[in-house]
Amino acid sequence: MDSIIDFAKQHATLLSAVFALILLITLYFVFNAEKMVAAKIQKLRREKKILLVDDKHFPYFDELAVSYNIEKEKDLDAEKMEQILDGVYSIILLDIKGVGKKLKIHNEGFGIIEYIKNQKPSQKIIVFSDEEWGLQHQDILERADKRFAKTKGLLSFKSAIDDMLLGNSMELLSKLAALMRVLKIWKKNLSKLSISVYA
Known part of the structure; x- marks a missing residue:
């Protein structure tokens, strides 16, 4: 401890x-x-593509559409599904009812969620509907x-x-806040150290 105090005195x-x-x-x-x-x-709003699927x-x-790079489809066809699985779209906004007919997907939007998440689990999906859905679909909705x-x-x-577009940037802000807390503690301890150095 004395060597630390000596070092601090010499290099205060x-x-x-x-x-x-x-x-x-x-x-x-x-x-x-x-x-x-x-x-x-x-920048992300302009660059990242979003697909809205709603019949x-x-x-x-x-x-x-004013702020985001978004396109709308009434339903998904094989080409759009391939683009989704190839990562063309960062986010899918998906209605539950009335979609999936072109691909003959069972359970409409529920079947689309299941298919996409089975093929590409990292694909971001925001699902919406006018209707309430029972417990039998909760596992898929989740x-x-x-x-x-x-x-x-x-x-x-x-x-x-x-939030989905920013992803890691929100993590960066959290790390900056944590760094500020550490610096405050460090400053407090340094102040105590300098008081003992000059005492």
Whole structure:
């Protein structure tokens, strides 16, 4: 312990400068994190493709089309299914009722969820419907990444899409917050150390 205190006494100014630099860099990233995420989400919204599959009118399509790279199909054919399995679409927005007929998939949207998740488990699927579904379909519905009533609201859909698009970026923000907590503890301990060095 004495050698650490001796080292701190000899290098107190340098240690303070290094800590201040690390703190400034971290604060820069933390304070700019919101701007960085906003810029990233705008870029991802333009770049990542989203497929909406709904045999009827989807109430938020026009609003989503303003901000996202989204296309709409009334049903899936073999070509679209192949594109999904090839990873062309980052996210699938899928209605439960009235879809899957072209491919003769049993159980409509439930069958599509099951087929896609069996073939490509990492495919992000947001499922929605106007109807309530019984317990017999719960195991399949749980395989979807998000589930909404069709009338849930535009902001709920946008939030779910953005969360899926950001994925690892949200993890980065969590790590930055954790780093800030560590730096606060470090600063507190360094302050105690410098008090004992100068005492």
